[in-house]
Amino acid sequence: MAADTTTQKKRGVLFDVDGTLIDSSYFHAMAWWQAFRREGLDIEISAIHRRVGMGGDRLIQSLVPDCSEDMQEDLKSAHGAVFSTFWPTLRTFESVRDLLAACSDAGLAVGLASSAQERDLEVSRHLLDAGSSIDAWTSSNDAKESKPAPDILEACLEKLGLSPEDVVFVGDAVWDVKAGSAIGIPVIALTCGGISEAELRDAGAAEVYDNPRHLLENLETSMIGKLMAGSRGA
Structure with a gap:
């Protein structure tokens, strides 16, 4: 299905991609760290990692409040260039394809709610290799404001033709939880992106699992399982 067509499915699951389905959070942190260093900015990588999941503009503003527009563009360009060198290293988390297929086979619409740059998203979609399990996807081109x-x-x-009350969102960052909460979408959080369960629950996550495999193992009893049961009964 093309990214701009709606589905006839009544319920769905939205998935963040970086740090949730693809093991890329620390590569993004390293790419930002190198980008800052190129501009003579010495910022601790731990501080950067805690902000991965924000849009690039918000991440920069949070760490360098007085950053000029020109420097911000240079930083984003450098981050993209450095991150692209990590593409061959990227891998999906274990059981990702099985998780996406289980959701799709149960009658749920599956959307990749990613704010990645289009070229990075294409790499991720190729890695996911999930075929017809994915009904729609987004990139940074689809949003005016970035997470949270x-x-x-x-x-x-x-794109899915669904409402907030019809879906659950799966993400790995505090910013994912905040974005979902802003429009009333319950969020299942995964700690595989490097953020602790306590932080994710404090932000408002409804459920927390270690990684996609852990979620898949508990799918029937999770919030997604409730959507699946509702979809079967519809």
């Missing part, structure tokens, strides 16, 4: 604003989730919902 909910724009990218709203864009994915529109």
Whole structure:
């Protein structure tokens, strides 16, 4: 299905991609660290990692409040260039394809609510190799404001033809939880992106699992399982 067509499915699951389905959070942190160093900015990589999942503009503003527009563009360009060198290293987390297929086979619409750059998203979609399990996807081109604003989730919902009350969002960052909460979408959080369960629950996550495999093992009793049961009964 093309990324801009709606589905006839009544319920769905939105998935963040980086740090949730693809093991890339620390590579993004390293790419930002190198980008800052190129501009003579010595920022601790731990501080960067805690902000991965924000949009690049918000991440930069949070770490360098007085950053000029020109420097911000240079930083984003450098991050993209460095991150692309990590593409051959990227891998999906264990059981990702099985998780996406289980959701799809149960009658749920599956959307990739990603705010990645289009070229990075294409690499991720190739890695996922999930075929018809994915009904729609988004990139940074689909949102005016980046996470924790909910724009990218709203864009994915529109493409699926669903409403917030029809879906669950799966992410790995505090910013994912905040974005979902902003429009009333319950969020299942995964700690595989490097953020602790306590932080994710404090942000408002409804459920927390270690990784996609752990979620898949508990799928029937999770919030996704409830959506699956509702879909079967519809």
